Amino acid sequence: MGKVRRITIKEVAERAEVSKSTVSQFLNKRYEYMATLTKKRIEEAIKDLGYQPNIVARSLKQKSTRTIGVIVANILHTFSTEVSRAIEDVCNQKDFHTIICNADDHPEKEKKYIEMLRAKQVDGLIIFPTGNNRTLYKQMQEENYPVVFIDREVSQIPITSVLLENKKAASIAVDHFIEKGHTKIAMITTSIIHNVTARVERLEGYKQSLKRNGIPVRKEYIGSVRSAEILETLEEMLNLDQPPKAVLAGNDLVLIEVLKYIKQHHLRIPEDLAVIGIDDVSFASFYTPSITTVAQPTFQMGQSAAEILFNKMESSTNKDASIRFEPKLMVRNSG
Incomplete structure (x- = not known):
């Protein structure tokens, strides 16, 4: 041709x-x-x-590609898609393009995306960090390259992070269970092997609420496992001599697996097992019974991350500090 x-x-x-x-x-x-x-x-x-x-020629002349990169840890999370949408909205208003990449929680995949996007000379990055590419994060920070973390912090890497008040998110859920008369309360979250901020902090908030209410923390009521192991973990908990009567799902993917188990075993919510999920999934309000959740202000968080990044792109004097958003308990019928 x-x-x-x-x-x-x-x-x-x-x-x-x-x-x-x-x-x-x-x-x-x-x-x-x-x-x-x-x-x-x-x-x-x-x-x-x-x-x-000729976009390439114009970019070279203006020293800007008018493009930012977004690397999400796992696009299957409702949080990831809603935050990405909010980021794209801000970019569209500013006549910028957005490239969204999915790292699948794999540090090596994240590393390749960071290198690829920087090779394409994107003007900045918003990253849901896996936490295992410290050398790359530190290099960008030392170069004053515009980058913002979202949902997670990386210890000793002073890059601005936009996060939820995760301990409070778990704590208000456990407090609600206790108000309903529950004392045998379990929590399941996806693996904390990589010290993912949200997961670690939510577990800590769960424990703090139990202790504050004089309820002992039982190791057998805590599950931190891969997604494929959630059903098995819940099965083990519910077959204990004293099984939990309430379970807090640490994120939307855990909640889906918990509801799947309940349906498969013909359990009743909340009579057999009370349920609260962190992340206000779209089906929560019309599921039968409706599911009590802890909502994150996802769109505000995404907008905030994008606006911080644009400020960084315009000025290298911005200070790096974490920004936390308040969770909200959406009381329905499952708790």
Whole structure:
């Protein structure tokens, strides 16, 4: 196949009977003082010729690709998709493009995405960090490269992080169980082997609430396992001599597995097992019975992360500090 010839800005200018600089001003939306007829001629010339701006050339000239990268730890989480949507909204308003990559909680995959996006010269990164690429994180921080973490912190890497008050999220859920008369309360979360901030803090909040209410923390009531092991873990808990009567699901993926188990074993909510999930999943309000959840302000968190990143891109003097958002207990019928 022959190579498709690219229409040049010079040809557009000749067709519209204006200078190349006038076309350039039009393409960069600097046409406040441009005559309406001139704008119309340029628009028609672009349409007639099928002109496509050379984004690479413009990026080199402006020293900006007008693109940011977002690397999520696991796109299957409701939190990840909602936050990514909010980030994309902010970028769209600022006429920036967004590239979203899914690391699947694999540090090596995350590393490849960071290197790829930086090679593409994106103007900044928002990362849900796996935590296991400390050398890369530190390098970006030392270079003053614009980067923001979300949902997680990485110890001794002073990069701005946008997070939930995770201990409080678990604590208000456990307090609600206790108000309903429960004392045998379990918690299941996905693995904390990589010290993922949200998971570690939520477990700590669960323990703190039990202790504050004079209820002993029972090791057999705590599960921190891979997603594939959640059903088996719940099975073991419910077959104890003194099984839990309430379970806190540490995130939306855990909640789905817990509900799957309950359905398979024909258990009743909340009579046989009371349930609260952290993350306000879309089906929570119309599930039967409706599911009590702890909601994160996902859209505000995503917007905040994007706005912080744009501030970093405009100024290298921004201080790095964590920003925490308040959880909200959505009381329904499962708790």
